[in-house]
Amino acid sequence: MASLTPISRKPLSFVLPTTAAFGAFLGLFVGTANGSGLTGILAGAAIVAVMGILFVSVIRNEGLSKWISIVGVAMMGLFFAGLPGIILGALAGWFFHWLTYWLYEGRYRAKLLPYLTSGQVLWHYTFRTICGAIFVFLITPILVVMPLSFNAQDFFTFTPEMLRLDPAGYSLKHYQDFFTNNEWQRSFKNSLIIAPIATVISVSLGTLAAIGLSQSHVPGRRAIMAILISPMIVPLIISATGMFFFYSDIGNWLEGTLGLPKNFVGYVKVILAHAVLGIPFVIITVTATLVGFDHSLTRAAANMGASPVTTFFRVQMPLILPGVISGGLFAFITSFDEVVVVLFVGSASQKTLPWQMFTGLREQISPTILAVATILVVISVLLLATVEMLRRRSERLRGMSPT
Amino acid sequence: MKTKLTALAVTTALVAPAAIAEEMTIVSWGGAYSKSQLRAYHEPYSEKTGVTIINDDSSAEAVAKLRAMDEAGNVTWDVVDVVAADAIRLCDEGLAMEIDPDTMLAAAPDGTSAADDFGDLLVSECFIPQIVYSTTFGYRTDLVGDTAPTDICAVFDTDAYPGKRSLEKRPINNMEWALLCDGVAKDDVYDVLATPEGQDKALAKLDTIKDDVIWWSAGADTPQLLADGEVIMGSTYNGRLFSVIEEQKQPVAMLWDAQVFDLDGWIIPAGLSDERKKRALDYIMFATDTQRLADQAKYISYGPARKSSAPLVGKHADMGIEMAPHMPTDPENAKNTFLYNYEFWADYRDDIDAKFQAWLAK
Numbered sequence: 151m152a153s154l155t156p157i158s159r160k161p162l163s164f165v166l167p168t169t170a171a172f173g174a175f176l177g178l179f180v181g182t183a184n185g186s187g188l189t190g191i192l193a194g195a196a197i198v199a200v201m202g203i204l205f206v207s208v209i210r211n212e213g214l215s216k217w218i219s220i221v222g223v224a225m226m227g228l229f230f231a232g233l234p235g236i237i238l239g240a241l242a243g244w245f246f247h248w249l250t251y252w253l254y255e256g257r258y259r260a261k262l263l264p265y266l267t268s269g270q271v272l273w274h275y276t277f278r279t280i281c282g283a284i285f286v287f288l289i290t291p292i293l294v295v296m297p298l299s300f301n302a303q304d305f306f307t308f309t310p311e312m313l314r315l316d317p318a319g320y321s322l323k324h325y326q327d328f329f330t331n332n333e334w335q336r337s338f339k340n341s342l343i344i345a346p347i348a349t350v351i352s353v354s355l356g357t358l359a360a361i362g363l364s365q366s367h368v369p370g371r372r373a374i375m376a377i378l379i380s381p382m383i384v385p386l387i388i389s390a391t392g393m394f395f396f397y398s399d400i401g402n403w404l405e406g407t408l409g410l411p412k413n414f415v416g417y418v419k420v421i422l423a424h425a426v427l428g429i430p431f432v433i434i435t436v437t438a439t440l441v442g443f444d445h446s447l448t449r450a451a452a453n454m455g456a457s458p459v460t461t462f463f464r465v466q467m468p469l470i471l472p473g474v475i476s477g478g479l480f481a482f483i484t485s486f487d488e489v490v491v492v493l494f495v496g497s498a499s500q501k502t503l504p505w506q507m508f509t510g511l512r513e514q515i516s517p518t519i520l521a522v523a524t525i526l527v528v529i530s531v532l533l534l535a536t537v538e539m540l541r542r543r544s545e546r547l548r549g550m551s552p553t
Numbered sequence: 554m555k556t557k558l559t560a561l562a563v564t565t566a567l568v569a570p571a572a573i574a575e576e577m578t579i580v581s582w583g584g585a586y587s588k589s590q591l592r593a594y595h596e597p598y599s600e601k602t603g604v605t606i607i608n609d610d611s612s613a614e615a616v617a618k619l620r621a622m623d624e625a626g627n628v629t630w631d632v633v634d635v636v637a638a639d640a641i642r643l644c645d646e647g648l649a650m651e652i653d654p655d656t657m658l659a660a661a662p663d664g665t666s667a668a669d670d671f672g673d674l675l676v677s678e679c680f681i682p683q684i685v686y687s688t689t690f691g692y693r694t695d696l697v698g699d700t701a702p703t704d705i706c707a708v709f710d711t712d713a714y715p716g717k718r719s720l721e722k723r724p725i726n727n728m729e730w731a732l733l734c735d736g737v738a739k740d741d742v743y744d745v746l747a748t749p750e751g752q753d754k755a756l757a758k759l760d761t762i763k764d765d766v767i768w769w770s771a772g773a774d775t776p777q778l779l780a781d782g783e784v785i786m787g788s789t790y791n792g793r794l795f796s797v798i799e800e801q802k803q804p805v806a807m808l809w810d811a812q813v814f815d816l817d818g819w820i821i822p823a824g825l826s827d828e829r830k831k832r833a834l835d836y837i838m839f840a841t842d843t844q845r846l847a848d849q850a851k852y853i854s855y856g857p858a859r860k861s862s863a864p865l866v867g868k869h870a871d872m873g874i875e876m877a878p879h880m881p882t883d884p885e886n887a888k889n890t891f892l893y894n895y896e897f898w899a900d901y902r903d904d905i906d907a908k909f910q911a912w913l914a915k
Contacts, residue, residue: 303780304801305777305780394621395624398627402627412576497609497629499578512613512771515771515777
């Protein structure tokens with residue numbers, strides 16, 4: 151993009167304190183890792199400020215000073231953190247060089263409107279920093295888990311070896327534990343049994359309910375809707391307590407009167423409970439898609455002799471499919487993540503993954519939980535990416551532009 | 554519809570074989586402790602009888618869950634591992650079955666009856682003791698300065714040992730330690746603690762370190778805090794500290810001084826069907842005999858509850874180190890121990906709990 155505003159050099163009295171502040175921020179981390187945060191702050195600020203003077207007053211050559219900066223800071227990285235420090239150091243060197251020139255040459259104003267005041271320019275970049283920070287705070291808790299899951303120790307701690315990127319500080323043993331430990335495997339299997347079946351039930355019942363409730367002639371449909379959605383609104387712990395007593399009776403009857411095996415009844419109880427929790431999500435998403443559904447299409451289908459069932463599967467279903475799928479995804483994730491209801495309704499044979507993680511966190515703080523979390527995050531990302539790609543593909547096929 | 558039917562068929566196929574084999578649910582605490590039970594009791598028992606054992610790590614909520622199960626008329630647990638205080642409560646409420654030690658528990662190899670072998674540790678009619686554990690302090694050897702603490706009062710001495718310490722978020726043990734370090738004689742601690750002035754005195758002592766305390770509620774918290782270096786010392790169960798020191802090789806050492814002994818053991822829930830009751834009793838008979846109790850000490854550093862098991866305690870199964878010196882009951886470690894008073898806490902727990910929580914919130 152072409153420059154909007156003519157730029158001019160800025161005084162060093164403005165450039166140096168700003169870059170020094172960034173240097174101090176980085177110095178804080180390096181200093182803390184090496185024993186003294188305060189020394190790190192002061193040294194970081196001083197080094198970056200001196201570098202700034204050197205670049206713009208002594209060397210006066212942007213290309214040359216860039217390489218000096220990259221190599222120089224990479225050497226410092228080597229000194230503090232060994233080989234891996236070189237990469238981080240080089241990145242930091244590049245960044246400080248870029249920052250110094252960006253400020254010194256006044257490039258930060260180039261793409262902004264010429265009449266903005268200094269305050270407005272500051273706000274422009276502060277606003278972007280805040281947005282970035284929000285993003286970082288949302289994402290970091292998830293990202294932090296990933297390196298920790300490769301910890302060679304049995305604690306949730308970044309060991310000095312890990313910070314030095316020393317291979318001895320990393321290990322796959324928590325992943326191995328997950329794949330070989332019976333308890334984890336059993337709970338993983340249980341989750342894979344319970345969540346899909348609960349999803350199928352939620353999607354079938356939820357879709358039918360949504361279609362029924364979208365007909366204007368259904369009496370009291372608002373009240374019915376409110377009741378069906380209530381599991382989403384009532385605090386989970388209350389639904390769970392109610393379900394515990396409700397399903398205990400049903401379970402006793404299934405076991406006692408019908409003589410079904412205890413284990414099977416256990417699964418039925420948890421699956422039904424999870425299906426109930428998933429239904430509201432399906433109803434809401436399908437109802438939302440039905441708003442845009444043209445009911446004259448069903449009448450046209452009926453006109454041509456299609457039975458209501460055929461009409462549903464051949465005409466209505468393909469059109470509301472995106473809503474059904476996203477409702478199904480929500481229902482699946484609700485069941486897959488659910489810990490409260492299964493703690494109440496399930497017995498140990500139905501222990502699901504979240505339950506196992508919950509007890510694991512309380513009883514042993516084992517990084518296996520982090521390994522599982524990492525695997526689940528990767529699976530969720532892949533799942534969502536696949537669904538999104540399929541959606542775009544089908545829209546492309548139908549000649550709509552992806553939104 | 555087709556998918557659903559297939560899915561149901563799949564579940565049935567997965568579930569059915571498990572339902573045919575005999576199965577029992579044993580509730581315990583999880584972590585290294587459950588693992589030690591798995592290896593010392595569950596695996597040999599399954600091998601001997603073919604019964605599948607399912608672990609439920611719900612001992613922390615055992616009392617509440619047993620109450621709910623009893624109300625719903627659907628007790629799904631067969632054998633439950635609880636601390637002695639919980640066993641006493643469950644027994645009083647009629648939620649646990651009474652045990653006759655002479656007919657339901659194995660005699661010692663030399664013929665001593667189970668009642669004599671367990672001795673004083675049979676603190677309730679429903680309770681089958683399994684281990685003696687202690688709550689004691691661990692400290693970071695690299696963070697406490699040149700003189701390592703040897704005395705419980707180091708916990709209250711923030712001048713000599715500056716830094717955070719972790720204490721359990723409940724009055725039990727903390728109040729006793731506070732009084733001990735406030736100059737109350739060991740034998741008088743519970744007499745003093747029974748009076749409101751004594752309780753205030755203990756809280757006043759705790760108040761002097763309140764700003765330096767991180768409160769824990771799960772046994773795994775203190776090991777994590779010690780490993781992080783977030784605290785310089787902290788109380789937890791001695792077996793947890795053993796694993797931090799010997800298995801995880803952290804720079805941590807034990808402060809055995811004024812360790813508080815407590816018991817942990819089995820109960821069988823009341824109201825099981827005859828068939829399940831028979832199996833639970835068979836398991837208990839097997840798992841609490843002299844050899845099994847000694848076997849458990851190969852995997853975790855808790856003292857076996859039978860007198861006859863003590864001489865059989867050997868080396869750690871994986872690390873090959875002698876286990877006896879790591880037992881809380883070892884004479885070297887038990888030079889100064891503190892006896893937990895079940896009756897006192899049964900009577901005063903609610904009052905002191907309320908006071909303690911109010912103090913915490915201040």
